[in-house]
Amino acid sequence: MSAFLHELWTDFVPTLLSAMVTNFEISFIALALGLAIGLPLALLRDRGGGVGVGVSATIIALMRAAPTFVVMFFLLNVLRDLSLFGVKLAMSGVMTVAVSLVPYSAAYVADAGVEALRQLRRGSPLGALLFLPNVTRAFFVIVMSSGAAAAIGVPEGISMILREAALLPTLGQRLVVFAIGIVLFGVPLQLGLALMRWLQRELGRRTMAA
Amino acid sequence: MRWRFPGGLLACVLTLLAAASAPARAETPDAALAALVEEAKANCEHPSDRLERILCNGRLRSGVREYYPLFGTREGTTHLGYEPDVSRAIASKLGVEVDFVRVNAASRIPLLAQDRIDFAIATMGHNTQRDGQVRFIRPHYYQSETVLVAPKALRVRDWKDVAASTICVSVGNGSNAELVSRNTRLMLFDEAGVLPDRLRDETCTLAAQDDSFFAFYFTDPAFAAQFEPKMGFAQVPWGMGVARTGSDKLARALDLVSQIFHRDGVFLDIARKNRIGTAFLEKQREVWQRPECNTATGSTNKDCILPALDTALQPTPFVGRVNELEDWFEKIFGLDVTLPMFKTMPALSLFVNGVVNSLILIAGALTATLGFAIAFGFALGSESRLLRWPARLVTVTLQSSPIVLTLVIAAAFANAIVPYSSAVALVAAILALGLSNGSNAGQAVSEAVVSLHHEGRHSGMGLFVQALARSATSIVSFLVNAAKGTPIASFIGAPELLSALTDITSFSSGRVTTYCLLLVFYTVVVMVVVWLCNKLRAWLERGEVRA
Numbered sequence: 001m002s003a004f005l006h007e008l009w010t011d012f013v014p015t016l017l018s019a020m021v022t023n024f025e026i027s028f029i030a031l032a033l034g035l036a037i038g039l040p041l042a043l044l045r046d047r048g049g050g051v052g053v054g055v056s057a058t059i060i061a062l063m064r065a066a067p068t069f070v071v072m073f074f075l076l077n078v079l080r081d082l083s084l085f086g087v088k089l090a091m092s093g094v095m096t097v098a099v100s101l102v103p104y105s106a107a108y109v110a111d112a113g114v115e116a117l118r119q120l121r122r123g124s125p126l127g128a129l130l131f132l133p134n135v136t137r138a139f140f141v142i143v144m145s146s147g148a149a150a151a152i153g154v155p156e157g158i159s160m161i162l163r164e165a166a167l168l169p170t171l172g173q174r175l176v177v178f179a180i181g182i183v184l185f186g187v188p189l190q191l192g193l194a195l196m197r198w199l200q201r202e203l204g205r206r207t208m209a210a
Numbered sequence: 211m212r213w214r215f216p217g218g219l220l221a222c223v224l225t226l227l228a229a230a231s232a233p234a235r236a237e238t239p240d241a242a243l244a245a246l247v248e249e250a251k252a253n254c255e256h257p258s259d260r261l262e263r264i265l266c267n268g269r270l271r272s273g274v275r276e277y278y279p280l281f282g283t284r285e286g287t288t289h290l291g292y293e294p295d296v297s298r299a300i301a302s303k304l305g306v307e308v309d310f311v312r313v314n315a316a317s318r319i320p321l322l323a324q325d326r327i328d329f330a331i332a333t334m335g336h337n338t339q340r341d342g343q344v345r346f347i348r349p350h351y352y353q354s355e356t357v358l359v360a361p362k363a364l365r366v367r368d369w370k371d372v373a374a375s376t377i378c379v380s381v382g383n384g385s386n387a388e389l390v391s392r393n394t395r396l397m398l399f400d401e402a403g404v405l406p407d408r409l410r411d412e413t414c415t416l417a418a419q420d421d422s423f424f425a426f427y428f429t430d431p432a433f434a435a436q437f438e439p440k441m442g443f444a445q446v447p448w449g450m451g452v453a454r455t456g457s458d459k460l461a462r463a464l465d466l467v468s469q470i471f472h473r474d475g476v477f478l479d480i481a482r483k484n485r486i487g488t489a490f491l492e493k494q495r496e497v498w499q500r501p502e503c504n505t506a507t508g509s510t511n512k513d514c515i516l517p518a519l520d521t522a523l524q525p526t527p528f529v530g531r532v533n534e535l536e537d538w539f540e541k542i543f544g545l546d547v548t549l550p551m552f553k554t555m556p557a558l559s560l561f562v563n564g565v566v567n568s569l570i571l572i573a574g575a576l577t578a579t580l581g582f583a584i585a586f587g588f589a590l591g592s593e594s595r596l597l598r599w600p601a602r603l604v605t606v607t608l609q610s611s612p613i614v615l616t617l618v619i620a621a622a623f624a625n626a627i628v629p630y631s632s633a634v635a636l637v638a639a640i641l642a643l644g645l646s647n648g649s650n651a652g653q654a655v656s657e658a659v660v661s662l663h664h665e666g667r668h669s670g671m672g673l674f675v676q677a678l679a680r681s682a683t684s685i686v687s688f689l690v691n692a693a694k695g696t697p698i699a700s701f702i703g704a705p706e707l708l709s710a711l712t713d714i715t716s717f718s719s720g721r722v723t724t725y726c727l728l729l730v731f732y733t734v735v736v737m738v739v740v741w742l743c744n745k746l747r748a749w750l751e752r753g754e755v756r757a
Contacts, residue, residue, distance in 0.1 A: 064690075065736040069697040070708060070729055077398075077715070077725045147612035151701050153378070153397055153413035158614050165618075166375075166415055167363045171626050178619050186610020193609075 034105025042113025072100035242506035279426030374703035378414035548720030564710025578644020586652020591659030639699030654684030
């Protein structure tokens with residue numbers, strides 16, 4: 001057992017950590033695109049007039065309802081056969097997963113953005129700043145969701161865990177690998193959530209003081 | 211006087227009796243071929259069959275592949291591999307020269323119909339669908355099977371070991387339907403050529419493709435050191451093909467040549483020279499050496515020849531109307547809409563089951579999420595540390611585990627308890643989705659319990675019901691999340707709609723329409739769930755106001 005654990009520590013854990021970089025890469029791209037799409041939608045939802053509000057509300061509702069996993073397979077199977085102005089729309093595996101997470105991140109950013117704009121209108125800039133911890137929360141949700149990339153063969157953290165587990169003969173050994181995966185994914189998540197709670201507390205304290 | 215039977219007369223009688231009682235000696239394929247060739251050569255003035263033209267011109271046009279390692283490749287002007295060598299042997303047997311014409315999987319049948327080649331020997335599997343397009347030569351000159359290739363360290367003994375596993379395949383491969391029926395999950399690639407690279411870069415742990423395809427890669431020592439074929443299935447006989455019209459005599463000649471080549475081990479020697487698998491050819495040599503097969507009519511004897519692979523899928527009763535609808539879309543909107551799920555019975559069955567299973571999965575995930583939310587909320591909000599702390603530990607663990615990993619762990623536990631089946635995968639997915647979302651929702655309920663305590667409310671069921679009402683927004687958001695997460699269940703082999711449609715597109719066309727429909731289906735279903743959940747939230751919040 002100790003030889004098994006030693007091998008995991010020296011071989012598997014470094015491999016997993018380097019693969020998890022892909023999860024963060026996917027999440028950064030998804031959040032950046034989500035901000036680029038979600039913020040204009042939030043502005044339109046808040047200040048767009050009758051038609052603008054209707055259009056943005058519909059788009060946000062559709063994006064909120066689109067399941068990430070299905071969007072990923074849709075992009076993978078539909079876009080690769082299409083081209084726009086002669087340019088092939090096919091994307092790399094990482095981009096496919098990142099773009100599939102955009103409906104979620106854009107809808108989340110739009111919702112949080114609308115709330116922030118309302119807080120600003122009410123004269124509470126600190127309340128509006130709660131937008132930041134909310135976006136942080138979205139980022140970590142996206143990191144956890146990016147494991148879906150394993151389904152299309154992107155070599156990220158979950159793929160590595162599953163590949164390692166598939167080679168192990170006993171359920172006990174596989175559970176050890178799964179546990180390492182949970183710890184390595186969980187630590188950044190819990191740290192991120194703690195940071196978000198601290199930010200919320202801090203902003204709340206300052207709001208009360210103001 | 212003793213009567214003596216004359217010895218010479220006895221010998222004559224016995225010989226006549228033996229001749230009369232023995233079966234009539236059948237004509238050999240060699241004699242039949244010689245007679246056919248002689249007869250064809252006599253018609254050079256007015257050739258009516260391709261065999262006559264070949265023999266009179268002295269040239270045989272053979273359609274071969276040029277990029278199928280070990281079976282048909284070209285280096286400069288030289289054609290190499292098993293199939294060009296068989297072509298040369300056939301030409302030599304007929305006493306003519308061979309001209310090679312390049313063909314591929316798409317062009318080999320049209321080139322026969324256009325009379326640009328005399329026969330195709332180009333890795334063509336003999337199935338019932340192709341029987342209507344070309345005349346296949348019997349006996350078959352080779353047989354391939356689909357092999358499952360994986361790293362040597364991976365233990366695969368039978369189908370049970372790969373149930374719920376992801377297998378990389380190329381779209382349209384004939385064996386995909388069988389893989390689907392074995393409860394595996396398919397990862398589709400457009401070209402088979404990428405599969406070895408995807409195994410090497412570890413994108414794929416398992417890949418399925420023809421053994422003839424992998425044979426070349428196993429000649430690479432590095433590849434062979436890392437991977438091995440785990441098991442074979444879906445055997446397909448390969449046949450030479452000739453045009454269905456104007457080639458009767460040529461087909462007959464090739465039937466006889468193939469018989470002779472099997473009997474005499476010519477195919478076997480050529481296969482050995484080209485380092486391809488010989489197990490099928492060794493068995494065939496035994497078959498064609500048997501007296502009942504080694505006759506001029508052996509190629510029509512059902513005890514000697516192999517049947518074509520039956521790949522015809524039963525059409526649905528309304529396939530005609532589906533075709534009309536597709537044409538209507540094309541005509542009115544200019545859209546290339548393809549609906550493979552409504553055209554064949556196996557696809558329709560997969561589709562209907564996929565829709566039903568998706569709805570069961572969504573209903574189950576919602577129920578489980580609500581149930582676990584109440585359970586976790588109760589435990590996390592409890593005053594007893596014995597309940598609170600374990601619940602907190604489980605909640606933090608579930609929050610820290612990506613949903614895909616939670617699903618895989620749930621499936622691993624389920625499979626350790628009961629043998630894998632689609633129903634087990636469905637139940638495991640419901641529990642995983644329920645636990646993952648229910649623990650988060652439960653945390654929100656417990657926070658509501660704490661806030662009610664701070665407001666001076668007393669413990670008891672009344673307080674807990676108020677906490678549920680107060681945390682209604684969070685509960686609803688995790689219920690919606692659970693519904694949205696259900697397609698991920700396909701990852702562990704739950705037969706929901708995404709899984710079903712991926713299976714359908716693996717053996718039929720129409721990927722664009724199929725995945726568009728899938729996206730619409732799930733988006734509409736989630737919107738309905740959102741609407742229902744908002745009703746639930748309103749009801750719960752009215753409850754809090756009343757309290």
